[in-house]
Amino acid sequence: MLIPITISSSSTASLPVQLTKLGNDELVLIELQGSLDVECTDSSERDGQMVGTFRLDEGSSKPTLAIGHHLLEGKIVSLPKPFGVIQRSTTPSAPHQNVHNHDPGDAMCGIGSEEGSLRWDMVAIVKKKIVFSKRPMPIVGTATIAVGSSSKKD
Amino acid sequence: MAEHTLRFSPTSSKDVASFKLLELPPDLCALIESAVPPTLTIKGHPSEEAVLCTSNKTYAIRSVVLSNTVLVVTRSPGGNEEDTDTIVIRDQVKEVLELVPSVPRLHKLGVLLRGMGYDEGQDEEGMDVDDDILDGDDDRPPKRRKLTYPDAQREIQASEAELSTALKSQHILILNGALRPITPSYLTTVLELVLTTLISHGLPHTSAVPVKDVVDALAEEYEVKKEVGRQVLEWFGEIVGGVGDREKERWEMDVEGVVREVGLGILRNHKDDPIAEDEFLTQWKKAVGDTFESAVSLPLLSGNYLSTSFPDTHPKTLTYFPSSSLPLDPPSRFSDLFLTRPKWLAADIAPFLADCAVDKKERDKLLLKYARATTEGTGKEVYYTARGKM
The missing domain is CATH 2.60.40 (Immunoglobulin-like)
Structure with missing residues (x-):
């Protein structure tokens, strides 16, 4: 079985300028300790939902990520070996379908032609990543204090 | 922002x-x-x-x-x-x-091509169709069909360049699109015929040999198919010049390669009964003829023979022991090697590890992992023995 990997660029727009200095215009890798666990009955429910606020100031190498009442402080880490980010693509690619025209009834080729539409695209080469490895700090939001103090007055 | x-x-x-x-x-x-x-x-x-x-x-x-x-x-x-x-x-x-x-996973090539060998006087129809080998293998066609180059590209886990090198080095002919490994004995015959033809036709040896003359002579006098003759020349040297004009093609012979293969042909008969080194060299020199005699040297065959290397046995004898017949994965290869011989000189074991390690560094790593090194004798020779139970 052959699965081709084409070297291409993804079609998404460039990232904000603070992030492009991490080496890739279109894609950035953010490493979290643990994972984002979202409770939902169907995985599509979380589509488009907000996770948090990411902040990276110009000239700073201290990114932060605020999720709910937690603030994560991170750092920018150079990867020892660059990552090629590959993305599954199911659009049929013409040149690879031609390879599989063989005698009918050939089981081996049957598998081949099914897989003929499977392709991976290398969408980016990433040399740095952002790592949030520290424990989250609770945010004592200014808004909360304001509400608290105002309720005292009442 | x-x-x-x-x-x-x-x-x-x-x-x-x-x-x-x-x-x-x-x-x-x-x-x-x-x-x-x-x-x-x-x-x-x-x-x-x-x-x-x-x-x-x-x-x-x-x-x-x-x-x-x-x-x-x-x-x-x-x-x-x-x-x-x-x-x-x-x-x-x-x-x-x-x-x-x-290293490229070429082992499967031999399995896929089992029973498809090309021998003297055979044509495509004479290929023996062997159903038994693939029985019980569900995702394969029940009937054996020829293996084409694109098939091999898809089936063999090796890059394009590595695959085509393998076809050359494993002596696999492409006849009417199908891959057919030439049988070793027939290959030796063809090579000996090539050497004979060069001499008898007074053609230039080794360099700028007119390809067409050799291929035609082989076909007319010895009934070696032209496409077979040509591919054999390609394996053992380089065909240069004459783009689009076969008349002008010239063959730069890989003398060592040819001599080596002829030597292997003789050695192959001594798998079980050892042959004295001197006698072997005499036979080998005779087979390649006076002109190429000087190219005969035992190191050409390294990785293919075992020699009795202990000084007390006279005369020195050789046995055919090709590294290509050993298992590919390192643990089984080492266990095979140490079953064959409990103690190996560093220089002796190295040729048998060449095809399962990409470079010298990796080979040393394997030796470190699977063998125990001891330094012995006055010459500080390094010997390898099996590591105990792993």
């Missing part, structure tokens, strides 16, 4: 598991970033360990599970340009695919 809203991508449920991270070795990274990006292909059946092939190298793919999660973050796909403050999570990745340079 340095603040960005991080969201799950609107396509995140579709994007699940559609991103993977490939850890790129420096040479591969340079290749991808070069002006002409390479073609990369992942090869392998679901039952095999997948490999990644460039046009001339093979890498084993190993999955390394991460304890952390890596978020693949981009702009929203198809998102509008004004929405500059939003970045989206496309996928969460929990593993990295490591690429490790690997």
Whole structure:
């Protein structure tokens, strides 16, 4: 079985300028300790939902990520070996379908032609990543204090 | 504004598991970033360990599970340009695919081509169809069909360049599109005929040999098919010049290669009964003839014979012991080697490890892992013995 990997660029727009200095215009890798666990009955429910606020100031190498009442402080880490980010693509690619025209009834080729539409695209080469490895700090939001103090007055 | 809203991508449920991270070795990274990006292909059946092939190298793919999660973050796909403050999570990745340079997995080629050998006077119809070998293998066609070059490209976990080198070095003919390994005995015959023809026709030896003359002479006098003759010449040297004009093609002979193969032909008869080294060399010199006698030398056959290397046995004898017949994975290869001989001189064991390690460094690593080194005698020779129970 052959699965081709084409070297291409993804079609998404460039990232904000603070992030492009991490080496890739279109894609950035953010490493979290643990994972984002979202409770939902169907995985599509979380589509488009907000996770948090990411902040990276110009000239700073201290990114932060605020999720709910937690603030994560991170750092920018150079990867020892660059990552090629590959993305599954199911659009049929013409040149690879031609390879599989063989005698009918050939089981081996049957598998081949099914897989003929499977392709991976290398969408980016990433040399740095952002790592949030520290424990989250609770945010004592200014808004909360304001509400608290105002309720005292009442 | 340095603040960005991080969201799950609107396509995140579709994007699940559609991103993977490939850890790129420096040479591969340079290749991808070069002006002409390479073609990369992942090869392998679901039952095999997948490999990644460039046009001339093979890498084993190993999955390394991460304890952390890596978020693949981009702009929203198809998102509008004004929405500059939003970045989206496309996928969460929990593993990295490591690429490790690997020797091409050519072993399967021999299995696929079993029973398809090409011998003297055979044509395609005479090929014996062997159904038994593939019985019980569900995803294969029940009836044996010929293996073509594109078939081999798809089935063999090796890069294009490595595969075509393998076809040359394993002496596999391409006849009417089908791959047919030439039988060793017939190959020796053809080569001896080539040497004879060069002399008897007064053709130039070794350099600028007119290809057409040799191929025609072989076909007329010894009934060696022209396409067979030509491919044999290609294996043992280089055909240069005469683009589009076969008359002008010249053969630069790989003298060592030819002499080596003829030597192997003789050695092959001594798998079980050893032959005295002197006698072997005499036979070998006779077979290649006076002109090429000087090229005969035992190191040409390294990795193919065992010699009684202990000084107390006279005369020295040789046995045919090809490294190509040994198992490919290191643990079984070492156990085979140490069953054959409990103690090996460093220089003696090295040729038998050449095809399971990409370089000298990796070979030494294997030796360190599977063998025990001892230094003995006045000459400080390094011997290897089997490591105890592992």
